[in-house]
Amino acid sequence: MTMDKGTRPKALIAWSSGKDSAWALHVARLSGDYDIVGALTTVTDTFGRVSIHGVREELLMAQLKAAGLPATVVRIPYPCSNEIYEERMAAAMAGAIAAGVTHVIFGDLFLQDIRDYRKAKLKPICVTPVFPVWGLPTEALARDMIAGGVEAWLATVDLKKLPASFAGRRFDLELLADLPEGVDPCGENGEFHTFVAAGPMMQGRVAVSVGERVERDGFAYADLVAG
Numbered sequence: 650m651t652m653d654k655g656t657r658p659k660a661l662i663a664w665s666s667g668k669d670s671a672w673a674l675h676v677a678r679l680s681g682d683y684d685i686v687g688a689l690t691t692v693t694d695t696f697g698r699v700s701i702h703g704v705r706e707e708l709l710m711a712q713l714k715a716a717g718l719p720a721t722v723v724r725i726p727y728p729c730s731n732e733i734y735e736e737r738m739a740a741a742m743a744g745a746i747a748a749g750v751t752h753v754i755f756g757d758l759f760l761q762d763i764r765d766y767r768k769a770k771l772k773p774i775c776v777t778p779v780f781p782v783w784g785l786p787t788e789a790l791a792r793d794m795i796a797g798g799v800e801a802w803l804a805t806v807d808l809k810k811l812p813a814s815f816a817g818r819r820f821d822l823e824l825l826a827d828l829p830e831g832v833d834p835c836g837e838n839g840e841f842h843t844f845v846a847a848g849p850m851m852q853g854r855v856a857v858s859v860g861e862r863v864e865r866d867g868f869a870y871a872d873l874v875a876g
Contacts, residue, residue: 659752661688661745666712671845674754687719691724691734694727705874755779758782795822795825799847802857802873804842811869
């Protein structure tokens, strides 16, 4: 039985704009265990884009509107030291705690060091991390996402692991078949990052098209644009 909204713990979801956080939102909502009150996203102010993913902030906001999630944006400069990142994230979490948030939901799949880092940062502030998709086999998970209606594009690829031509491609069965041996189907080792335009966690589709591809700092970025 789903708990009444007023009795469920309030949670933020760590939102990258990609498929794993989107699917974690979907799974967490299906569980009915949390009142998910917003999305916590890091934006690199220098570029006006989601950090690492390189997604335009206007697309992020359209996506969050479709997902029904108020945005809690952590703004960082480029380059950004770990000290500055943690300072600004701590300030955002302090605000969330003041608003009654007790949990943060993550889309991590199997990287234990990342999971340990999140737990270590949240423990002193008495916030509980939640990992609803942790340990799911990534080949099956990727196919479940596609079959479940997730519409996503590769926004960023690591050029050490994938050719630049993968940036801007649709995350679909054809892409999975084309991934080189050793590349995780969900890109969990950082091989690629995505932007979700539609799926069961969203009401409606974010109109997006693929613009120019640029290479910088060892990564290829597809400039996804609205429309």
